[in-house]
Amino acid sequence: MTAERITAIYHIRDDANRVDARATGIAVEQSVEMPVAAITDQGVLDDIVGKVESVRDLGDGTFEARIGLSVATTGLEAGQMLNMLFGNSSMHPDITLADADFPDSVLKAFGGPNHGIDGLRRMVGAQKRALTCSALKPQGLPPQGLAKIAAQMAQGGLDFIKDDHGIADQAYSRFAERVPRIAEAVAATGNRTVYLPSLSGHLEQMRAQIKICRTAGVKGVLIAPMIAGVATFHALVRENPDFAFMGHPALTGPGYIAPPFLFGKLLRLWGADAVVFANYGGRFGYTPGTCKALAVTALGPLGDLKAAVPVPAGGMTLARVPEMLQFYGRDVMLLIGGDLLSAGDRMAQEAAKFQNAVMKAA
Amino acid sequence: MTAERITAIYHIRDDANRVDARATGIAVEQSVEMPVAAITDQGVLDDIVGKVESVRDLGDGTFEARIGLSVATTGLEAGQMLNMLFGNSSMHPDITLADADFPDSVLKAFGGPNHGIDGLRRMVGAQKRALTCSALKPQGLPPQGLAKIAAQMAQGGLDFIKDDHGIADQAYSRFAERVPRIAEAVAATGNRTVYLPSLSGHLEQMRAQIKICRTAGVKGVLIAPMIAGVATFHALVRENPDFAFMGHPALTGPGYIAPPFLFGKLLRLWGADAVVFANYGGRFGYTPGTCKALAVTALGPLGDLKAAVPVPAGGMTLARVPEMLQFYGRDVMLLIGGDLLSAGDRMAQEAAKFQNAVMKAA
Numbered sequence: 198m199t200a201e202r203i204t205a206i207y208h209i210r211d212d213a214n215r216v217d218a219r220a221t222g223i224a225v226e227q228s229v230e231m232p233v234a235a236i237t238d239q240g241v242l243d244d245i246v247g248k249v250e251s252v253r254d255l256g257d258g259t260f261e262a263r264i265g266l267s268v269a270t271t272g273l274e275a276g277q278m279l280n281m282l283f284g285n286s287s288m289h290p291d292i293t294l295a296d297a298d299f300p301d302s303v304l305k306a307f308g309g310p311n312h313g314i315d316g317l318r319r320m321v322g323a324q325k326r327a328l329t330c331s332a333l334k335p336q337g338l339p340p341q342g343l344a345k346i347a348a349q350m351a352q353g354g355l356d357f358i359k360d361d362h363g364i365a366d367q368a369y370s371r372f373a374e375r376v377p378r379i380a381e382a383v384a385a386t387g388n389r390t391v392y393l394p395s396l397s398g399h400l401e402q403m404r405a406q407i408k409i410c411r412t413a414g415v416k417g418v419l420i421a422p423m424i425a426g427v428a429t430f431h432a433l434v435r436e437n438p439d440f441a442f443m444g445h446p447a448l449t450g451p452g453y454i455a456p457p458f459l460f461g462k463l464l465r466l467w468g469a470d471a472v473v474f475a476n477y478g479g480r481f482g483y484t485p486g487t488c489k490a491l492a493v494t495a496l497g498p499l500g501d502l503k504a505a506v507p508v509p510a511g512g513m514t515l516a517r518v519p520e521m522l523q524f525y526g527r528d529v530m531l532l533i534g535g536d537l538l539s540a541g542d543r544m545a546q547e548a549a550k551f552q553n554a555v556m557k558a559a
Numbered sequence: 560m561t562a563e564r565i566t567a568i569y570h571i572r573d574d575a576n577r578v579d580a581r582a583t584g585i586a587v588e589q590s591v592e593m594p595v596a597a598i599t600d601q602g603v604l605d606d607i608v609g610k611v612e613s614v615r616d617l618g619d620g621t622f623e624a625r626i627g628l629s630v631a632t633t634g635l636e637a638g639q640m641l642n643m644l645f646g647n648s649s650m651h652p653d654i655t656l657a658d659a660d661f662p663d664s665v666l667k668a669f670g671g672p673n674h675g676i677d678g679l680r681r682m683v684g685a686q687k688r689a690l691t692c693s694a695l696k697p698q699g700l701p702p703q704g705l706a707k708i709a710a711q712m713a714q715g716g717l718d719f720i721k722d723d724h725g726i727a728d729q730a731y732s733r734f735a736e737r738v739p740r741i742a743e744a745v746a747a748t749g750n751r752t753v754y755l756p757s758l759s760g761h762l763e764q765m766r767a768q769i770k771i772c773r774t775a776g777v778k779g780v781l782i783a784p785m786i787a788g789v790a791t792f793h794a795l796v797r798e799n800p801d802f803a804f805m806g807h808p809a810l811t812g813p814g815y816i817a818p819p820f821l822f823g824k825l826l827r828l829w830g831a832d833a834v835v836f837a838n839y840g841g842r843f844g845y846t847p848g849t850c851k852a853l854a855v856t857a858l859g860p861l862g863d864l865k866a867a868v869p870v871p872a873g874g875m876t877l878a879r880v881p882e883m884l885q886f887y888g889r890d891v892m893l894l895i896g897g898d899l900l901s902a903g904d905r906m907a908q909e910a911a912k913f914q915n916a917v918m919k920a921a
Binding site: 222226228229230238241267271332335342365369399429446449450452475541 | 584588590591592593594596597598599600602603606607608629631632633634636638639641642643645646647649650651652696697698699700704723724725727728729730731759760761762763764783786787788789790791794808809810811812813814815837842843844873896897900901903
């Protein structure tokens with residue numbers, strides 16, 4: 198019997214003469230984490246210990262190691278899968294988790310997005326065009342202040358409005374007060390704008406927040422899986438198949454899990470319909486190449502899983518809409534926050550300009 | 560009114576002429592995340608927007624920025640606090656979250672360890688000596704195989720035995736079958752050895768696992784807070800004040816949150832009685848200086864919070880016991896896994912040798 202395996206792909210920055218030993222080290226670290234010579238159980242040796250499948254020189258001081266990790270060790274649970282893929286090896290500054298190939302059983306077990314890009318388009322009545330989004334800010338405003346801003350954005354006809362990821366359940370704007378009021382303000386415009394409140398805390402708190410969302414007629418949420426814990430994220434997705442889930446990149450770190458893999462495969466596998474990431478040319482350092490690879494991965498084939506819509510963000514402006522549509526095509530959700538918020542009284546008009554620019558391009 | 564603030568300390572690797580702007584950028588990113596000029600609410604400007612307190616040249620190409628973050632924005636919730644400290648800035652490869660000073664209100668709100676180093680010593684009947692620990696491995700063994708190893712370690716008189724962090728709730732060794740059997744084998748030795756099973760999954764799953772622990776007479780657990788989600792970790796600590804919590808470093812990353820701060824303050828603030836970290840000279844790259852700083856921080860003053868015991872690990876051996884005791888002193892828990900497991904039939908004797916070496920040094 199041969200155990201089913203995930204092929205995890207690591208990039209190692211080290212000398213050529215050390216790299217084979219490093220790859221073997223990762224295979225052991227990410228499985229049994231003990232001297233293999235001391236293992237007497239043949240089943241463990243055959244089916245549990247990680248196996249180096251190949252090591253090759255990528256030519257830029259980096260080596261690619263492909264390592265087979267036993268599916269059984271993941272328990273088909275999101276947190277434990279992340280633990281097995283990268284738990285201890287994350288502490289090595291010269292190792293990146295670059296990618297992984299998942300067998301169909303793993304894809305089926307986790308299930309991916311409930312809606313995906315097509316479902317999100319249906320939610321807002323869009324055809325094949327790009328989607329639009331803005332962010333409610335600043336945190337610190339009372340519920341009515343945020344509701345007023347949301348109303349202006351919705352008047353402009355935006356498809357989605359998400360909470361700033363810094364908006365949680367703070368004393369100055371409790372989730373239970375804020376969400377119904379904002380949802381009401383958005384609905385009052387008569388537009389199909391979908392409001393995505395930001396979840397915070399642990400599973401029990403997030404479940405209570407989703408309950409508040411349901412009562413308020415809200416159809417989706419924002420969540421930062423690397424802060425919430427990926428098991429919590431995945432559980433909420435499976436429990437709420439009618440809800441849209443937008444994944445936020447908080448605490449995803451400086452690229453030690455390659456962004457195309459983290460956003461395009463992992464978060465999607467666990468159920469993100471949309472993945473927010475740091476676009477090139479904004480406040481963060483992703484290159485155009487990384488952003489393109491991320492978008493292509495999120496939209497590309499992954500078993501029968503639905504596609505996640507890439508959401509480039511982080512200091513985007515109205516002026517960049519044509520360029521971003523050129524770069525990403527129509528399968529994208531453009532997120533412009535601060536630039537719209539800076540419009541003050543003209544926010545609804547600027548939001549409409551953003552929406553029209555995207556609709557006209559379709 | 561002046562809002563209460565956490566002073567977060569970031570290290571920035573950038574040119575001197577850019578560093579003031581970078582610091583201002585972090586202060587905005589980690590608070591309102593929008594152009595400050597577009598904020599009209601005076602309360603938000605005064606009490607919510609992050610404030611640069613100082614920037615200074617550390618002389619090694621790195622600058623220290625001290626930034627006041629409003630306590631109110633954290634909602635006094637662990638996940639949101641991490642989000643406010645480092646959520647988006649974690650994506651900048653040239654920024655490290657080096658440290659933070661917490662006001663007393665924050666320390667009190669989170670509460671820290673229920674037991675701390677003194678409580679762990681009482682649990683195992685140790686006086687002022689160092690504590691000992693080993694790790695149950697390899698995953699893949701059935702419950703009775705792990706129980707046999709645990710019995711040998713407990714026969715040797717070790718203070719603590721933790722599950723390997725790769726042991727979760729897998730088909731080959733279900734938590735519900737494994738934990739009672741191992742606990743029974745440990746208890747049967749008549750020694751005071753405390754067994755720490757590894758929790759996995761989300762809050763609800765972990766609560767069920769702790770219930771199984773209670774029924775089996777287990778008094779503590781191992782958890783990887785960066786995988787579980789820190790809100791989940793903190794909730795479990797507060798719900799189970801009689802349990803010991805050992806924090807595991809999986810997914811703590813390549814030092815982008817400085818290890819002395821992450822292990823010595825953050826995980827302790829949220830309730831870790833013991834913090835496992837990668838010792839120098841083992842399989843990972845922490846320097847002796849980082850390890851010493853981590854231990855000093857975990858044991859040092861932090862309001863009225865109990866001290867967390869540092870647990871240097873990652874390829875430690877019996878031969879290194881004297882050197883490690885010399886380096887860390889007595890306020891430490893030494894964790895030796897693979898080296899004991901390699902002893903095969905002589906595991907109980909080797910464990911006794913480890914235990915005696917530590918007791919004799921006291």
